[in-house]
Amino acid sequence: xRADAEKNRSQILTVARDVxxxxxxxxxxxxxxxxxxxxxxxxxxxxxxxxxxxEALLCTNLDALTQKKADELxxxxxxxxxxxxxxxxxxxxxxSYRGVVAMMAxxxxxxxxxxxxxxxxxxxxxARLLLHAQGEGTARADMSxxxxxxxxxxxxxxxxxxSFAPRADHLVHLITSAxxxxxxxNDAKKAAC
Amino acid sequence: xRADAEKNRSQILTVARDVxxxxxxxxxxxxxxxxxxxxxxxxxxxxxxxxxxxEALLCTNLDALTQKKADELxxxxxxxxxxxxxxxxxxxxxxSYRGVVAMMAxxxxxxxxxxxxxxxxxxxxxARLLLHAQGEGTARADMSxxxxxxxxxxxxxxxxxxSFAPRADHLVHLITSAxxxxxxxNDAKKAAC
DNA sequence: ACCTGAACACCGTTCAAGT
DNA sequence: ACCTGAACACCGTTCAAGT
Numbered sequence: 317x318r319a320d321a322e323k324n325r326s327q328i329l330t331v332a333r334d335v336x337x338x339x340x341x342x343x344x345x346x347x348x349x350x351x352x353x354x355x356x357x358x359x360x361x362x363x364x365x366x367x368x369x370x371e372a373l374l375c376t377n378l379d380a381l382t383q384k385k386a387d388e389l390x391x392x393x394x395x396x397x398x399x400x401x402x403x404x405x406x407x408x409x410x411x412s413y414r415g416v417v418a419m420m421a422x423x424x425x426x427x428x429x430x431x432x433x434x435x436x437x438x439x440x441x442x443a444r445l446l447l448h449a450q451g452e453g454t455a456r457a458d459m460s461x462x463x464x465x466x467x468x469x470x471x472x473x474x475x476x477x478x479s480f481a482p483r484a485d486h487l488v489h490l491i492t493s494a495x496x497x498x499x500x501x502n503d504a505k506k507a508a509c
Numbered sequence: 510x511r512a513d514a515e516k517n518r519s520q521i522l523t524v525a526r527d528v529x530x531x532x533x534x535x536x537x538x539x540x541x542x543x544x545x546x547x548x549x550x551x552x553x554x555x556x557x558x559x560x561x562x563x564e565a566l567l568c569t570n571l572d573a574l575t576q577k578k579a580d581e582l583x584x585x586x587x588x589x590x591x592x593x594x595x596x597x598x599x600x601x602x603x604x605s606y607r608g609v610v611a612m613m614a615x616x617x618x619x620x621x622x623x624x625x626x627x628x629x630x631x632x633x634x635x636a637r638l639l640l641h642a643q644g645e646g647t648a649r650a651d652m653s654x655x656x657x658x659x660x661x662x663x664x665x666x667x668x669x670x671x672s673f674a675p676r677a678d679h680l681v682h683l684i685t686s687a688x689x690x691x692x693x694x695n696d697a698k699k700a701a702c
Numbered sequence: 703a704c705c706t707g708a709a710c711a712c713c714g715t716t717c718a719a720g721t
Numbered sequence: 722a723c724c725t726g727a728a729c730a731c732c733g734t735t736c737a738a739g740t
Contacts, residue, residue: 321705345733357735424672469670470667479618480655480663491660491687513723537712539712553715553716554723559714
């Protein structure tokens with residue numbers, strides 16, 4: 317009976333999306349199973365760990381991101397613009413579910429995590445954009461891909477906090493201004509066009 | 510019998526320091542009570558909430574910080590140096606216990622939290638230093654005390670992550686360079702002296 | 703093969719019962 | 722006044738028993 321197994325899996329994912337939207341990464345596995353109408357053990361079979369469930373929830377979005385960056389890298393005229401929009405895109409993504417940024421940061425150096433590969437892909441994509449901008453001299457040279465990943469997730473964490481959320485845009489502005497050497501402000505951008 | 514109550518309280522705090530050093534902010538209350546040799550309900554009487562326990566654990570350190578900043582504000586010749594060392598000092602403090610920075614960020618806008626007053630004091634102290642530096646034109650003007658608090662805690666969170674801890678000093682350097690208008694690098698500092 | 707219920711060892715909260 | 726044990730409703734993990 318592989319058919320019902322598949323049905324259970326998709327049902328779990330559908331329900332999980334709702335529950336996780338509401339309760340974040342520390343949502344109750346039992347609650348998800350209950351609402352999905354399956355036993356808790358069934359959920360654990362499909363997704364043996366919390367990270368595994370989130371990997372399934374995020375993989376399509378993450379793939380789109382790490383693919384879309386390829387487009388941006390090419391389509392965007394300036395490398396610094398590409399880096400900047402990647403930064404913003406990723407911070408926005410980390411807001412998809414509360415606590416997901418902490419989970420990704422933890423997975424970054426945990427080979428056993430089901431999210432390790434996805435995080436590595438995100439990291440690599442960012443590092444490439446950074447390197448490109450550095451090559452053009454528009455991003456500061458004393459920065460590594462690790463630094464970029466750290467700054468993005470740190471900002472994602474801050475935006476996760478209800479107290480800081482209202483200042484989100486401005487915080488992004490502050491940090492990115494530290495990354496880019498030439499202040500690509502709106503005025504300068506308009507003047508260039 | 511108020512004597513044994515006081516003894517219990519101090520015993521709980523002593524043990525809590527160890528347990529929390531090991532397990533961070535999500536240490537088990539039951540475990541602390543067990544190791545302190547008291548009933549769980551006794552611990553809950555003394556510290557009705559997790560935040561209340563941490564308030565007791567941190568209050569002396571936090572008071573020292575928000576007092577010491579007064580010294581720094583006066584003693585230090587330049588306002589930007591004072592702001593910078595406050596920034597570093599606070600990031601270092603958030604590393605005292607794992608997860609404490611998240612707790613403080615949450616407490617910042619939660620009037621019910623036992624940590625609210627302490628966080629407000631930290632916020633106020635930082636805002637004052639920032640304002641002073643802004644007055645001298647050494648800190649960027651488009652920044653609020655809230656932004657400063659957010660950046661400090663965000664950095665504290667990043668340093669909390671094992672993956673980012675090795676880059677801690679450099680990350681602090683990156684962020685602070687975004688805050689200060691004049692790049693008070695080591696060279697410039699030496700030249701001024 | 704796949705699912706399930708139950709047992710297990712935890713957690714924080716609450717409260718009646720002890721001194 | 723202060724403390725305690727136990728009951729409660731949760732959690733994730735594990736596994737023998739069902740189809």
